[in-house]
Amino acid sequence: MHRLTIALLALVTVSACAAPVETISKRPAIIPKAIQPQPTSFAPPPAEQASIDDFARSFLNSIQTQSIRERREFCGFFFRDSAGQLQATAPRRGTFASCNMPVPQRRDNIIASYHTHGAYGPQYDNEVPSTTDLLSDFQLGVDGYVSTPGGRVWRVSNANRDASQVCGLGCVIRDPGFVPRNENQVRQRYTVATLTQRSGV
Template sequence: MRWIVFPFFIMPSLTYAQEAAELTLVKQVFAELQPRSIRWNREYCGYIGYDADGTLSASRPTPGKRDACLPDDPENLGTIVASYHTHGAFSPDHANEVPSGEDMEGDEGEGIDGWVATPGGRLWYIDTEDMVTTQICGIGCLPMDEDFQPGDMGHIAQSYSYDALVKKLEDGGV
């Protein structure tokens, strides 16, 4: 949450209700997509935004590849606020328990924030203004791959700056 400071009081720039509604919607989207993403070992992606009536909504998910996804232009959203995507099934050959540098770069390039679900059931939020990704909830918070192996990527921090994330992934995820 960002804060606006005035001489005599401080107020948040987004209301708690807006943030809570977005988180609730994202968890609902991932609750539906995660099992499919894991079963077919492919990413699914889309957008979160507001429809013509001003209702917070998700676009229809686009199926991607094993390690990439390019969402279709949303037909139902007038204003896009964030992207969302899954990371497919667990694999010891992929560092898929954290967002990638490319995930962060893609959202930054579109001028939006992002949400990422991992095979271990983690939920990450990408803040492109500060280029920081934060783990909103940990292992098992979302549906997870039964083959997931905790600790496969070593220690997973609560948050990473873009540079720290890229370094972790260059070092093999540990």
Template sequence: MKQFLIPLAIIASPAAAQDNAEVALAKATLEALQGPSFAANREYCGYIVIDADGELAATPAVQGAIGHCEADEPPEDSVPIASYHTHGAFDYDTPAEFPSVGDLEADEAEGVDGYISTPGGRLWYVDGVDQIASQLCGVGCLSQHPDFEAGLDGELQISYTIDELRALEAE
């Protein structure tokens, strides 16, 4: 009986839709961008791709604006599988500890999944097809902005559907 429970537990986990190498690459890429993102108070973004050699790779990050980033097109000989972006520096008036509806809609439109880091050091995964955002790791998992204060965005859930995010943004 236990042999059937283990696969079900794996399937039910928030990270089941992506493999460990992809998550590790996204986490390392976003961790490297947290400091520059905080310092510039800008989003940084790019793609995780399967390159021409069949290897996972992250495209070079592009500096965006406050609350918005548009990555350069991935190389033509690669296959984009996920976007990635930071949420910039901590700001008392900007809820940035969870993905936005726009984040999910952008990934869906591009036909990719997504990874997002927050000023509090959270790492989120966006399932671009099912339109669900899942927290892969919580506060402090990645570098935090020095002024970050936990709890200002309320008590956050482990995952959100796009409709739940719409309701959260409307509060």
């Protein structure tokens, strides 16, 4: 699993959000001071939310193959242009488990962050977002979208303070090398508390 960390004055960093599965229970949960929850915002009306979800799913699907092939994360932002149309910033390439990008100085038109979890890695719990994925978006005050090697898409809701599956396994292109593991333990919704519980730290 990979995480999205937003440093508001410098960079957005997407990096490994959990320790390797074999040692995950031995690693303490550390939440950077720069990533503390901000007051909640209002969720978009259902029709608008569905439109944003569809845009996010389509866009993430369009970059999923390359992200998997290159075995690296891609990251960026969704925003509305001057005509009110949904757009995406050009994906920035990261490493297998990290991705750095500048935070735009103008943030009032940003709808959500996005990042891929890239290729399957058996040592990572990368079918779910991380606590830092959630807290980073909360800090910036926007939603977030995450695609996984198994082809899931998650939406981090700043208003609801949770992450929920927009769609499940295979709803976007999945890594041919993906190996399902404990799929019955992947919930439809997570909070920071339940993700921390899942990680066993």
